[in-house]
Amino acid sequence: MNHGQVPSLSVARLFFAWLVFFAAAVRGSRAKVYAETSDEELMRLYSAGDPGAFDAIFTRYGGMLLAYLERQLFRRDEAADLLQDVFLQVHRARADYDPSRPFRPWIYTVARNLLRDHFRRVGRKREVNVGEGLELHPDEGVAEPLQALVAEEVRAALATLPDDQRDAIVLHWLEGFSFPEVAEIVGAKLSAVKVRAHRGYRSLAKRLER
Amino acid sequence: MRRQEDTQDPQRPPHLDLLGAGPRPVPEDLAARVRDAVTEDRGLLARLRALPTRGREALAAVVVLALSVAVLLATPRHDLSGYPGFRMSLVLGALAVLGLIALRASLRPLHRPSLSPRRRTALALAALATPLVLAVLPDVYSGAALHAQVTSSVLDAAWRCLVFGVVVGAPFLLAALLLDRSGLRLRPHFLFAGAAAALTGNFALQLHCPITDPLHLVLGHASVVLPFLVLEAFVRRRA
Numbered sequence: 001m002n003h004g005q006v007p008s009l010s011v012a013r014l015f016f017a018w019l020v021f022f023a024a025a026v027r028g029s030r031a032k033v034y035a036e037t038s039d040e041e042l043m044r045l046y047s048a049g050d051p052g053a054f055d056a057i058f059t060r061y062g063g064m065l066l067a068y069l070e071r072q073l074f075r076r077d078e079a080a081d082l083l084q085d086v087f088l089q090v091h092r093a094r095a096d097y098d099p100s101r102p103f104r105p106w107i108y109t110v111a112r113n114l115l116r117d118h119f120r121r122v123g124r125k126r127e128v129n130v131g132e133g134l135e136l137h138p139d140e141g142v143a144e145p146l147q148a149l150v151a152e153e154v155r156a157a158l159a160t161l162p163d164d165q166r167d168a169i170v171l172h173w174l175e176g177f178s179f180p181e182v183a184e185i186v187g188a189k190l191s192a193v194k195v196r197a198h199r200g201y202r203s204l205a206k207r208l209e210r
Numbered sequence: 211m212r213r214q215e216d217t218q219d220p221q222r223p224p225h226l227d228l229l230g231a232g233p234r235p236v237p238e239d240l241a242a243r244v245r246d247a248v249t250e251d252r253g254l255l256a257r258l259r260a261l262p263t264r265g266r267e268a269l270a271a272v273v274v275l276a277l278s279v280a281v282l283l284a285t286p287r288h289d290l291s292g293y294p295g296f297r298m299s300l301v302l303g304a305l306a307v308l309g310l311i312a313l314r315a316s317l318r319p320l321h322r323p324s325l326s327p328r329r330r331t332a333l334a335l336a337a338l339a340t341p342l343v344l345a346v347l348p349d350v351y352s353g354a355a356l357h358a359q360v361t362s363s364v365l366d367a368a369w370r371c372l373v374f375g376v377v378v379g380a381p382f383l384l385a386a387l388l389l390d391r392s393g394l395r396l397r398p399h400f401l402f403a404g405a406a407a408a409l410t411g412n413f414a415l416q417l418h419c420p421i422t423d424p425l426h427l428v429l430g431h432a433s434v435v436l437p438f439l440v441l442e443a444f445v446r447r448r449a
Binding site: 054055058062063064066067070071080083084087088089091092093094095096097106107109110113114116117120121147150151153154155158169173174184185186187188194197198200201204205208 | 220221222223225226228229232233234235236237240241243244245247248251256259260261262263319320321322323324326391392395396397
């Protein structure tokens with residue numbers, strides 16, 4: 001046995017362990033940095049070629065957008081496909097992003113445009129039938145059968161609204177955007193968006209009263 | 211009524227809470243799919259599509275310009291020097307402006323709100339009607355003498371021009387297909403790319419064909435849009 005090899009092996013192992021530790025520490029610190037970075041800055045970093053920033057954006061927005069798409073599509077598989085399209089489009093449009101503009105309405109505009117195109121292609125008719133193909137998510141907290149039934153009615157009633165009224169209601173009351181932000185996403189005037197929300201509210205209330 | 215709706219904050223619709231709020235957990239396989247899709251989006255095509263929108267529009271405009279210059283150099287109309295400059299500018303200007311608007315609509319990025327249905331319809335109708343209107347404008351110049359030299363049959367001449375216009379317009383459609391970030395999968399994008407291609411074909415025909423007979427212009431020039439409309443309908447049906 002060559003005793004001279006023992007120290008060099010140990011040094012190599014130590015060095016390797018240090019490398020692993022260093023990489024983990026760098027990754028951890030980067031993850032922490034990303035977590036504290038604004039959406040706009042993350043998108044700027046991604047446009048500049050930092051792939052980690054995209055992961056951070058996905059972590060932040062993936063679940064939010066999946067919920068938005070599921071609430072409108074009622075089908076989890078279609079929502080998943082559209083989510084993939086949304087992030088692919090964000091990736092392709094990274095050079096267009098202006099960091100001085102808020103990112104959240106920007107990415108929701110992408111999602112809404114893809115959603116509308118999806119509806120244009122497949123139509124909305126199947127959604128109107130209550131209970132047909134409906135999947136309630138376990139996190140929704142609709143444990144009671146009666147509540148579940150009402151939730152289905154609300155979904156079906158929402159699906160019958162014209163696109164513009166439905167957009168105003170969903171984006172404002174479910175996604176939490178202010179009316180000016182909704183106006184920016186749908187490309188309409190603030191007053192027009194409020195009128196759509198008013199009318200949508202009335203139609204929805206009338207339908208649910210029946 | 212509308213004034214009241216404008217000023218008041220709308221009430222919250224009933225039972226919306228039942229639909230659930232907040233994010234959904236993203237399954238790991240879906241997250242992996244998204245990352246794979248983004249990672250695999252590389253190569254020349256991906257780089258073209260990732261260009262800023264201004265760059266993509268400029269490239270598409272260069273394609274139109276190159277096609278027009280090629281037609282002007284290879285097969286210019288025989289009466290180019292004698293044709294009234296004002297009418298030529300009017301026709302080319304109208305087709306160019308409308309073509310540019312259609313081009314921009316076809317490459318419109320998804321992070322901008324989509325055009326309203328009213329604007330979409332107006333643009334589609336304008337793209338359809340403008341070549342027709344230009345075809346039936348009162349004649350300011352008689353190209354009829356040239357008609358007999360070019361061909362003996364109205365239908366034959368119209369057919370040749372129709373094919374010429376479609377052949378010149380098709381490369382633009384291909385360019386739009388490469389430059390659009392959704393590969394023209396979105397319906398309005400394909401429609402407007404087809405309209406821009408047809409207007410490119412009309413632009414080229416104006417530089418190529420000396421016949422000024424309105425019937426020929428309607429059958430051979432304005433109808434260039436029809437094959438593109440048929441293609442759009444076919445693609446839409448298959449999607």
